[in-house]
Amino acid sequence: MNLQELLHKDELTRDEIIYLLHLTDKEDLQQLYARADEVRAQYCGDEVHLRGIIEISNFCEQNCVYCGLRQDNNSLPRYRMTPEEVIETARIITNLGIFTIVLQSGEDNHFDTDIISYIIYQIRQQSNAAITLSLGERTFDEYRAWKIAGADRYLLKHETANANLYESYHLKQKLSERVDHLKFLKSIGYQIGSGNLIGLPMQTSEDLADDILLCKELDLDMAAFGPFIPSPNTPYQHKLSGEAELTLKVTAIARLVLKKVHIPATTALDTIDPIGRERGLTAGANIVMPDLTPFPYREQYQIYPGKRGSQDDPLESTARLQKRIEALGRKISYKRGDSLKLDLQQPL
Ligand code: SF4
Structure with a gap:
């Protein structure tokens, strides 16, 4: 089977995914990205959906070895936004015409059932x-x-589908539990998002193929693939960063496998590659997630260092992002951009 036949197959096997992950020839990669772009257009259209992120707290009770927010990182100044600040930031985001609000934090039980519901x-x-x-x-x-209070979606990355690696990265957690949480969230009506980190220490192509297949098994509504970027004051601070090209390959192959799913061109990819968003959006991605966390908090949400745009004014940085999307000839959607698997696309 030649490459074009493989790229047009309806279903890819694990071995075929691994074969595609090993492509290195420039022309082969162009064919992979072009095919992913075609499948994206077929299942998602040309609109790019924006998700406005508010990083409400950088406290975390976990100690994931790769993450700058880990509890043992005592050098990170910690913050919590007040509920009023969060609600006001959400208002600013919707005034920009962005109709998905992402409330993001570490595992911070200070934000309990009642505060988040409020x-x-x-x-x-x-x-x-x-x-x-x-x-x-x-x-x-x-x-x-929180579902009853009105939440629509839950994003919980599985990080790696290799259970042994998962336990070495997350000292107190198990992959099976994370998968159970995702299944439960879906069962009670959330649109669910997950995904993994690319280029983590010890990770293999087989693991990455399993990541994509786990996303398929979970029947995700959104799947995110971002490169690992080492963070200071963590056990992995001296490890090598994940590569942009490998991240793009995973994104493109995931589009071929998952088809009708939202896939972001991630900020992490844009951080390690000056045209990472553009490359992601032309290799299968159809959403972007601008960070609209206000100062001073946005500089302190340091999962990894040097996050693109974290020093910039959130409104100006979002406007620049919109221009970059339009320069690709893609339209920005001003709708909620619900799951492509739902019939309830709600017009505003
Ligand atoms: S990855 Fe999430 S849970 Fe783990 S330390 Fe970072 S913020 Fe906390």
């Missing part, structure tokens, strides 16, 4: 924006309460 309820009162929670692994009762 924030969700207040955002709900001011607009019809979709609300995505990205608050780490929480209790099933909390997920349920």
Whole structure:
């Protein structure tokens, strides 16, 4: 089978995914990215959906070895936004015409059931924006309460589908538990997002193929693939960063395998490659997630160092991002951009 036949197959096997991950020839890679772009256009159209992120707290009770927010990183100044600051930032985001609000934090139990429910309820009162929670692994009762309060989506990355690696990266957590949480979230009506880090120490092409296949098995609504970037004051601070090309390959292959799913061109990719967003958006991605966290907090949400745009004014940086998307000839969507698997695309 030649490469074009492989790229047009309806289903790819694990071995075929691994074969594609090993492509290095420039022309072969161009064919892979062009095919992923075609599949993206077929299943998602040309619109790029924006998700406005508010990083509500950088406290975290976990100690993931690759992450700058880990609890043992005592050198990081910690912050929590007040509920009023979060609600006001959400209002600013919807005024920009962005109708997905992502509330993101480390695992911070200070933001308990009631506080998060209150924030969700207040955002709900001011607009019809979709609300995505990205608050780490929480209790099933909390997920349920927040769904009732009006949350629409939950983003919980599986990080790696290799259970042994998972346990070496996350000292107190298990992959099976993370998968159970994702399944539970889906069962109670959340649109779910997950995904992995590319280029983590000890990770193999087989692991990356399993990551993509796990995304398929979970029937995700959104799948995110970002490069690992070493963070100071963590056990992995001296490890090598993941590569942009490998991240693009995973993104493109994931588009071929998952088809009808939202895939972001990630900020992490844009941090290690000056045209990372453009490369992602032309290799299968269809969403971008601008960081609209206000100063001074945005500089302190340091999962990894040098995050692109973290020193810039959030509104100016989002405007620049919009221009970059339009320069690709892609249209920006001003709708919620719900799951492509739902019939309930809600017009505003
Ligand atoms: S990856 Fe998430 S859970 Fe792990 S330390 Fe970072 S913020 Fe906390």
